[in-house]
Amino acid sequence: MTSIFRSRYAVGIGFLVAAVLLFAVAPAVLTTFRLGLLGKYLCYAMVAVGIGLAWGRGGMLTLGQGVFFGIGAYLMAMHLKLADAGPGAVPDFMALISSEGVPWWWEPFRSGTVTIIAILVLPTLLAVLLGQATFRRKVRGAYFAILSQALAAAFAILLIGNPVATGGSTGLNNFKGFFGFSLRDPANRQMLYFIAAAALLVMVLVARQLMVSRFGELLVACRDGEERVRFLGYDPATVKTVAFAVAAMMAGVGGALFVPIVGIISPNDVGVVPSIGLLIGVAIGGRTTLAGPVLGAIAVAWAETSLSEQFPSGWTYVQGLMFMLVVAFLPGGLASLVKWRRTAKADPPPPPAAEKDLTPEPAGGAQA
Amino acid sequence: MNTDYLELTGLTVSFDGFVAVDGVNLSVLKGDLRFLIGPNGAGKTTLIDAVSGLVQATGRAEFAGKDLLGLKVHRIARLGVGRTFQTATVFEELTVLQNLDIAAGAGRSPWTLLRKRSGVPAAVEEAMETVGLTALADTQAGILAHGQKQWLEIGMLLVQDARLLMLDEPVAGMSAEEKDETGRLLQRICADRTVVVVEHDMDFMRSFAKSVTVLHAGKVLSEGSVAEVQADPKVQEVYLGPGHHTAEEAAIVLGEGA
Numbered sequence: 001m002t003s004i005f006r007s008r009y010a011v012g013i014g015f016l017v018a019a020v021l022l023f024a025v026a027p028a029v030l031t032t033f034r035l036g037l038l039g040k041y042l043c044y045a046m047v048a049v050g051i052g053l054a055w056g057r058g059g060m061l062t063l064g065q066g067v068f069f070g071i072g073a074y075l076m077a078m079h080l081k082l083a084d085a086g087p088g089a090v091p092d093f094m095a096l097i098s099s100e101g102v103p104w105w106w107e108p109f110r111s112g113t114v115t116i117i118a119i120l121v122l123p124t125l126l127a128v129l130l131g132q133a134t135f136r137r138k139v140r141g142a143y144f145a146i147l148s149q150a151l152a153a154a155f156a157i158l159l160i161g162n163p164v165a166t167g168g169s170t171g172l173n174n175f176k177g178f179f180g181f182s183l184r185d186p187a188n189r190q191m192l193y194f195i196a197a198a199a200l201l202v203m204v205l206v207a208r209q210l211m212v213s214r215f216g217e218l219l220v221a222c223r224d225g226e227e228r229v230r231f232l233g234y235d236p237a238t239v240k241t242v243a244f245a246v247a248a249m250m251a252g253v254g255g256a257l258f259v260p261i262v263g264i265i266s267p268n269d270v271g272v273v274p275s276i277g278l279l280i281g282v283a284i285g286g287r288t289t290l291a292g293p294v295l296g297a298i299a300v301a302w303a304e305t306s307l308s309e310q311f312p313s314g315w316t317y318v319q320g321l322m323f324m325l326v327v328a329f330l331p332g333g334l335a336s337l338v339k340w341r342r343t344a345k346a347d348p349p350p351p352p353a354a355e356k357d358l359t360p361e362p363a364g365g366a367q368a
Numbered sequence: 369m370n371t372d373y374l375e376l377t378g379l380t381v382s383f384d385g386f387v388a389v390d391g392v393n394l395s396v397l398k399g400d401l402r403f404l405i406g407p408n409g410a411g412k413t414t415l416i417d418a419v420s421g422l423v424q425a426t427g428r429a430e431f432a433g434k435d436l437l438g439l440k441v442h443r444i445a446r447l448g449v450g451r452t453f454q455t456a457t458v459f460e461e462l463t464v465l466q467n468l469d470i471a472a473g474a475g476r477s478p479w480t481l482l483r484k485r486s487g488v489p490a491a492v493e494e495a496m497e498t499v500g501l502t503a504l505a506d507t508q509a510g511i512l513a514h515g516q517k518q519w520l521e522i523g524m525l526l527v528q529d530a531r532l533l534m535l536d537e538p539v540a541g542m543s544a545e546e547k548d549e550t551g552r553l554l555q556r557i558c559a560d561r562t563v564v565v566v567e568h569d570m571d572f573m574r575s576f577a578k579s580v581t582v583l584h585a586g587k588v589l590s591e592g593s594v595a596e597v598q599a600d601p602k603v604q605e606v607y608l609g610p611g612h613h614t615a616e617e618a619a620i621v622l623g624e625g626a
Binding site: 209210212213214215217218220221224225227228229230231232233234235 | 420440441442445446450451453457458459460461462466467469470471473474475476480481482483484485524528
């Protein structure tokens, strides 16, 4: 833990560098198209920050973040479709396949304010309910992972099964405006990128605060010795639910920003496979660290785009291989290499503490 | 507080028909250092499992006038009941200070929890002093020596403000010096607390116990001071097998004074 104090300034400097890269360098060197892609990766990175918190720090292997991502995304998409259609009118895709009009539960999302509140509240609320239902019953480890994955599967099926309300397997797309701004205008698209970058930085700050706070210590304690925490007078279910809910909120916001940036949301973006895809970046980057999940998610998404541009079918194999290699040989992710170098430099005679640092909790890995 | 004592009345724990603890009556007063001994399977650990809420039990288990049975583990802990396990379970990735700080904080407000720890709480400082780990405050608990982990656990009970401490084989695997250290530690902390120790180590028991309860097959077999228990023929029979035993034989197993 001394490394945290030692890296006190490193975190601040790293944060500044990230801000400069995101706000000054990237817009200057990237085309509008590439900047849009980066914006998309940033949305994945938001989900990753949450996963890092829930899985890396809290030991909850959540394979269903696509659900929270999807709720945020669909809420935003519904609002954009309604706003595009105009007051009281029916969105284009709905008018094509049904004459019923707009479902009642779509109506509140004509209001931008209601939509934004719902994006922040609904995923969080769902996570709180799920967390209380599962963690109180001491569902954890692989059982929790399977449960969350089943949820992602069910969510995708639900979306596909209701084409009138959700656009079915095509999803919702062809958005024209974003809160009054035209999405065709490159300046507005750049603004969206800036919003995503700012949101990500805020989330990283929130995650950092949670990690260094007493809550963060308690969360790690729950990960490593849930029973023991209980005998100290805490209810671990509450602690884990809070972390899970924060992760869900981050995923929801990521999903909501994904929609105007990418221009489409469909069950393919929220089901089982994308949910696992979100996790892979976190595992590769280093789930217990602050920057690992962010960099891992961005790197994996970037690799996916560039590789699948050249070998359309090859990506899945590369992804699977990377995941296996990291899990088998580098359970702490690439971040553990950095930590390794740092400890090797700082403490010439490495004490047993450093040895321990290199292999971040095999117990957590076994739980996964 | 004179009400700070543990009173078990007809405490019974059964697992699918097997009765592990069978109608145990037991009172331990504040200031006592009570050792629970007995052969394997006597129900010693199960008894403290029941009191701490880990297993379901019938009967009554009162501490400080409140019945503990049926309460959730963390509720019981908040009533001032703390325990350790046979294998030291500290949070290995966290430092000594962090371990103790967590133990001290069950009543903290969400606002306090969301902030970083600033400084060392007085109770934590004091507990580190008491268990002798002050110099190791920033050491990861995972690399502590076995004995130090057990002391850290006892320290965690102290900052948790446990008034009833139940320790499950605290000296198992310790060196002779570590055992002495632990015994003196227990004598220091039992003055204003109720302490129950499950132990197999007879030498340790003889050196530090204020009173002893012998369990056998889930029942209380004998109770009293160390000398009284050692002299009890029933206890000798359980430990040495049926029949008459010479004082020498008894002394080998149960120690001098039997």
